Amino acid sequence: MSIKTSLLILSLLSSILWVTVASANVNSEQSIQPQTITLKLQNMTCALCPITIKKALQEVEGVQQVIVDFDTKTAAITFDSKKTNSDALIKATTNAGYPSAIAASNVQ
């Protein structure tokens, strides 16, 4: 086998490897879709409570969207699962005076 042929084989092998790694990256990025959870909140008593809760949640890094519903006493939160998690969100509402628990989640 000539040096030229071995080099060709080597570069072919490395490009195959590169493609494999690249497609693996695409797969893992697809699995990092924004996550959404719904928290059931305690202590919501007045119209200002949702504002306080929303502020507390928005201060958590990675939180993208917060929708607090006073009637159902829930907060729907969209967040980057690489930056935060449900535990941190529950902690944020609890620290603000509103203990919460997960009511629904798309997190597997």
Ligand SMILES: [Cu+2]
């Ligand atoms: Cu209130």
